[in-house]
Amino acid sequence: MTRATQLPDEPNWKRRARLQHWLATAILVIVAAIFLLPLIWMLSSSLKPEYQVFEMPPRLIPHPVRWQNYREALTYVPFGRYSFNTAFITLMVIVGHVLSCTLVAYGFARLRAPGRDTLFILVLATLMLPYPVTMAPLYVLFNRLGWVNTFLPLIVPAYFGSAFYIFLLRQFFLRIPNELEDAARIDGANLAQILYRIILPLSMPAIATVAIFTFQFTWNDFLTPLIYLHDQRLYTVALGLNFFRSSFQVNWAYLMAASLVTMLPVLVVFFLAQRLFIQGISVSGIKG
């Protein structure tokens, strides 16, 4: 009897669901507005004439719109040069990570050998090792090699694998059915052929994820370039922006313009490949 009375009657249940739906939407819109506001404010400030930047109460839509801020900010400091440097470093690091991590991850995913599992635990352990712990001795090493003030300390380590991406690719490779490789092996394919003809084409989403994460982290990286690049002509955009911030009488409109330009490549890649970003993060989290 009591059960029957607890059964929700249709219209009431529907009304509650609809109410909840609207409530959720309202909260989502408010939170989304808060998350977007800093970006909108950056854009708005970057287009204001200097006298309007400090106006109170703040004005959201600049009038007049001052597009010259961008040209002026970007010529104050050679951002073209910095962008080129950053793009070059980022590209080289992406190539390094993709090549080395694919190979290493394939080994861990598919080949059986004594010591494999212990070594893989070691790979995971290095994930926990913060970069600052090895920062000083690495500097000594690269200094001795004469690599300070070159891009090499930023690029070369990428060709020796990176724990997070090895882990990510291995998880992906484990899901590729073995049968394809077995068939290829029976047909006489060697390891290089299997990797190039079977694993690579099937793993494009995972490899793209590695490339995109590497792009994001390398483009945004600040500490490593700060340690190794002292010559201004070698600056990355992150160093350039910090230099711009600290060395001029701060014009916030210029600074916002420069910040936006620095963020732009990451923003563009993010919008083109947001599915991969989100998948990559999820893959790394699932196995927690």
Add this chain to the structure above:
Amino acid sequence: MFEFSASALPAVYLFVMAASHSIKRRETVAFYLCISPWIIGFLLFVLGPMLASLWMSFHRWDLLRDPRFIGLANYQRLFREDPLFWQSLRVTLTYTLLYVPTELIGGLVLALLMNQRVRGISIFRTIFYLPSVLAGVAFVVVWMWLLHPEAGLVNAFLGLFGIPGPRWLTDPHTALYALWLMSIWGLGRTAIIYLAGLKDIPLALYEAAAIDGAGQGRSFLSITLPMLTPTIFFNLVLSIISTFQTFTSAFVATNGGPLDSTLFYVLYIYRNAFQTFQMGYASALAWVLFVIILLLTLLVVRSARSWVYYGGGSE
């Protein structure tokens, strides 16, 4: 016929064994060839530097003259005579206590929002995740502008309610909180990891609970939270490690100040290694950091047994 195969059997057996043995060995060789880049990298860029750093921590070294062995003097100085070491430790731990709960709880709340079945939810997910990919100098510069004491949007907002805005990054009492406020904008990353965890919970559990008459609050406490504990654990470890690595925001926004109120540990290592070139002392600091992180991680992993649920999750 019979005789032939019977006599051939041992030979066939031997042949198969030999072949499989050599296949096995070849596979071992192939494995080590494949992972050789990582092994070399590990020796050159991880294990080597770590040992070098330990060695350096027993020396005084400014990179110009030869390193001089001074025993435990660096550690002695660090624990006994260096107030800045304690200050940087205090700043970092305070920040950890602020940031880790925010990330764990705030990230979960954001993930629950992202998990709503609402039209256009993928757009909302994109918006929440977006700021976290922008982490870096530009991210910090934008927040320096938002937190500007006179013209910043945050204080303008507080002004609407008649609250006089603090001086945020330029006041030693609020600078650390200002950095903490900034970090909230990057919560999307944690939220996405939570979201993956939420999606992994079988719907059947919720259906069963609903049939048993459980309300939403009840099924959140009895299903969502327990099933999510592995993800919470993962995020906990990740966020502890990341707070101990905070550098960019402290370097760019406050440079450790005002009055060393944001002197993060890594910033202090950086100053010793690359501004005053005390490589030995910086290495001692780095090793202390390493031991702290190791102990904290072990503590969390050990505690995991009592609160992380590994029962019914997928895999």
